[in-house]
Amino acid sequence: MSVIQSITVLGATGSIGVSTLDVIARHPERYRVFALTADRRWQELATQCLVHQPRYAVLKDPDSARELELELRRQGCKTEVLQGATALEQVAVHESVDAVMAAIVGAAGLLPTLAAVRAGKKVLLANKEALVMAGGLFTRAVAEHKAVLLPIDSEHNAIFQCLPNHRADYLGDGLKSSGVRKVLLTASGGPFRNTPISDLPKVTPEQACAHPNWSMGQKISVDSATMLNKGLELIEACWLFNARPQQIQVVIHPQSVIHSMVEYIDGSVLAQLGNPDMRTPIAHALAWPERIESGVASLDLIATARLDFSSPDYTRFPCLQLAQQAAEVSGTAPAILNAANEEAVAAFLQRRIRFDQIAVVIGEVLSHLPSIEPVDLAHVQGADTEARALAQQLIAHW
Ligand code: NAD
Numbered sequence: 426m427s428v429i430q431s432i433t434v435l436g437a438t439g440s441i442g443v444s445t446l447d448v449i450a451r452h453p454e455r456y457r458v459f460a461l462t463a464d465r466r467w468q469e470l471a472t473q474c475l476v477h478q479p480r481y482a483v484l485k486d487p488d489s490a491r492e493l494e495l496e497l498r499r500q501g502c503k504t505e506v507l508q509g510a511t512a513l514e515q516v517a518v519h520e521s522v523d524a525v526m527a528a529i530v531g532a533a534g535l536l537p538t539l540a541a542v543r544a545g546k547k548v549l550l551a552n553k554e555a556l557v558m559a560g561g562l563f564t565r566a567v568a569e570h571k572a573v574l575l576p577i578d579s580e581h582n583a584i585f586q587c588l589p590n591h592r593a594d595y596l597g598d599g600l601k602s603s604g605v606r607k608v609l610l611t612a613s614g615g616p617f618r619n620t621p622i623s624d625l626p627k628v629t630p631e632q633a634c635a636h637p638n639w640s641m642g643q644k645i646s647v648d649s650a651t652m653l654n655k656g657l658e659l660i661e662a663c664w665l666f667n668a669r670p671q672q673i674q675v676v677i678h679p680q681s682v683i684h685s686m687v688e689y690i691d692g693s694v695l696a697q698l699g700n701p702d703m704r705t706p707i708a709h710a711l712a713w714p715e716r717i718e719s720g721v722a723s724l725d726l727i728a729t730a731r732l733d734f735s736s737p738d739y740t741r742f743p744c745l746q747l748a749q750q751a752a753e754v755s756g757t758a759p760a761i762l763n764a765a766n767e768e769a770v771a772a773f774l775q776r777r778i779r780f781d782q783i784a785v786v787i788g789e790v791l792s793h794l795p796s797i798e799p800v801d802l803a804h805v806q807g808a809d810t811e812a813r814a815l816a817q818q819l820i821a822h823w
Pocket residue numbers: 435436437438439440441442462463464465466485527528529530531533551552553554577578579639640641642643644645703
């Protein structure tokens with residue numbers, strides 16, 4: 426690895442992408458941006474290219490890529506513009522790349538993230554949907570290609586920090602041999618933790634996206650409001666830490682100061698605390714096993730004053746229970762859950778279905794499609810396609 430590490434940021438214009446570039450810019454002696462990618466927001470990508478001068482910029486959408494090309498040439502920026510899904514993979518596997526930040530939202534992140542794994546890169550994983558969809562194939566590819574997989578999701582980064590010796594080989598032998606009794610996965614409970622359940626059908630996309638503690642992209646904000654996000658995170662934790670769903674307890678902790686905990690068989694419970702700012706896990710994973718400044722302010726425990734904990738209410742959060750069931754079933758059930766959720770959330774954001782109907786869509790799709798053990802990516806993609814088609818049918822008939 427070169428002294429200065431070259432980083433590809435997949436999903437550079439998103440919430441995680443922007444935080445990643447903020448941390449990288451604080452350490453020019455350590456990191457250089459190799460490639461930046463986005464879906465179609467070319468103006469934002471142009472601004473980022475002018476600041477970070479990457480070798481490549483990729484836009485999924487060809488028309489937006491042409492606009493970006495014109496703008497960068499006009500500004501005298503030398504960044505080469507590429508377009509399309511295969512270009513995302515190209516900049517993830519390039520021999521000059523040391524680390525890839527996987528921060529595309531949803532299933533669209535699977536192929537470029539898996540490509541980075543197969544190229545043996547250090548992969549900083551924010552795109553939890555990739556692991557939820559194809560956890561078995563993904564973790565086997567990590568081992569086979571000697572990739573280094575580091576969790577960016579704040580809870581999983583916290584768990585990683587609380588595991589013994591910050592183990593890099595945690596994919597190997599599971600939690601038990603580390604003396605771990607269980608993992609406590611904390612959840613804020615989102616914006617509707619205390620809303621009367623009878624009011625939930627009326628909530629708007631704006632209300633659902635207004636998370637009390639975290640500023641995030643729209644999709645994950647809605648997932649946090651339904652708590653499907655915590656269900657995806659439970660599945661993510663099973664794959665990352667070789668855990669069984671029963672070893673993971675979801676705990677509501679509204680202050681989002683403890684980012685998760687690990688309980689050992691001797692009764693010790695280790696927690697990682699910090700302000701709710703994704704630059705902490707990003708800086709941790711970028712520099713691991715070293716530590717670097719992230720720009721995050723000191724945690725003021727006196728101002729925090731209290732930390733509360735409670736159990737999740739499944740009547741309020743049926744999506745969490747559906748995800749727990751999909752985790753138990755395993756096979757393609759998590760990919761089906763994820764695809765149905767992506768379609769339902771998109772429909773909710775377009776005001777085509779109500780907030781409470783997100784869980785109904787997921788439940789219906791899961792109950793109609795059988796789970797199989799996926800032997801290759803085609804099985805996962807088949808389950809994803811089928812689940813989307815069925816979800817769209819249900820949404821269209823409402
Ligand atoms: P976001 O919506 O803010 O950004 C998504 C990024 O992905 C954008 O750059 C967008 O251009 C790109 N993108 C979207 N669709 C694409 C497609 N089809 N092809 C290529 N690129 C595409 O999302 P975010 O909040 O930054 O979340 C990114 C990922 O990180 C998600 O998987 C999310 O669950 C995870 N995550 C986010 C946070 C957070 O605080 N935002 C915390 C933990 C995990």
